[in-house]
Amino acid sequence: MKMSLVVGEISYTNMLPLYYYLDRDYLNKLDCLFIPQIPSQLNEGMSKGIIDVGGISSFSYGEHVDKYTILPNLSVSAPNSVGSIFLFSKVPITQLDGKKVALTSSSATSVNLLKIILQSFYELNPEYTVMTPDFEEMLADHDACLLIGDDAIFTLWNLASHIHRYDLGQLWYEHTKLPMTFAVLAIRNDILQTEAYRISALYDGFITSKNKCIENNYEEMISSIRKDFGGSKRFWIDYFNGLSHDFTVRQQEGLYKYYDLATELGLLKKVNTIKLWSAIDHCHSI
Known part of the structure; x- marks a missing residue:
């Protein structure tokens, strides 16, 4: 050994x-x-x-x-909603074409899953930027942000009512019927x-x-x-x-x-x- x-x-x-x-x-x-x-x-x-x-x-x-x-x-x-991988957005997801989306630097699976969801399922092409996971900083200059894990959970607990929230596990299941x-x-x-x-x-x-x-x-x-x-x-x-x-x-x-x-x-x-x-x-x- x-x-x-x-x-x-x-x-x-x-x-x-x-x-x-x-x-x-x-x-x-x-x-x-x-x-x-x-x-x-x-x-x-x-x-x-x-x-x-x-x-x-x-x-x-x-x-x-x-x-x-x-x-x-x-x-x-x-199998459906994951509960800790969220797209937080100032606008409904269908309005993100050409908009600026901040991606967490903590992830690989979820970052690419979001690209699949937006491009393959919704036919949207936003502009992506990879950033350190910080909700306030990410949304300061972007229309939406992706957070995962405990960062996403803490953000969820303190989320303002006007921010849209999308669970990537749920969106995946809705479009594929797969876990x-x-x-x-x-x-x-x-x-x-x-x-x-x-x-x-x-x-x-x-x-x-x-x-x-x-x-x-x-x-x-x-x-x-x-x-x-x-x-x-x-x-x-x-x-x-x-x-x-x-x-x-x-x-x-x-x-x-x-x-x-x-x-x-x-x-x-x-x-x-x-x-x-x-x-x-x-x-x-x-």
């Missing part, structure tokens, strides 16, 4: 059920090193070989499909063979954490989140019940649709096969 297995941890509450009950003492003894960052930073770390395994944007997996393998049964997905997968758990292929033991231990931990959160209806985790972030218990219960952390055939179908539409718009090269890791044969294709 090499010195440390570097594990990327998306630092948003939507990923927390996969990490909350990890036995970090045990994994630390195996020399697993956890790096919490926003998705765009983890995407870059994975691509440079700094991060070995962990949560990344689904779009980033599509960019590196030949170099990464996905851990099965794990994701951040939404949307925003993040996946991926491994760099060059460590698949050498790190099989630690990957297996980490994978078992993710699955155990996810299942334990579902079994207790996220209660313990929500208590912890409320101490750090606030919000009502009902908000967080509804929020997590609206997410899915599985990666079923249906979710894979939704992700293939996303990749196909991104390819049509020239945002991504064609993704032919999503590769899933297996503890038995290390990986297989679907």
Whole structure:
């Protein structure tokens, strides 16, 4: 084994059920090193070989499909509304053609999902600018802005009544009737063979954490989140019940649709096969 297995941890509450009950003492003894960052930073770390395994944007997996393998049964997905990925706009969405839209620098999947929604579903072509996620600064010179994760949740809680709000998970579902997968758990292929033991231990931990959160209806985790972030218990219960952390055939179908539409718009090269890791044969294709 090499010195440390570097594990990327998306630092948003939507990923927390996969990490909350990890036995970090045990994994630390195996020399697993956890790096919490926003998705765009983890995407870059994975691509440079700094991060070995962990949560990344689904779009980033599509960019590196030949170099990464996905851990099965794990994701951040939404069957409909996602509750933390919003387009906030001064005008109705149908009026955004030619308007200025600020995009969060924190994301890859959601930024490209918004482009798909506006261009492919609404036939709109706004002018995009990537910015640090700050609602007031983004809307100072723009007609709309995209925020994700906890930035989006905090903005939602304090949103003025005249601002239009669009949930990207809901818009995706309305136009495709498919779930949307925003993040996946991926491994760099060059460590698949050498790190099989630690990957297996980490994978078992993710699955155990996810299942334990579902079994207790996220209660313990929500208590912890409320101490750090606030919000009502009902908000967080509804929020997590609206997410899915599985990666079923249906979710894979939704992700293939996303990749196909991104390819049509020239945002991504064609993704032919999503590769899933297996503890038995290390990986297989679907």
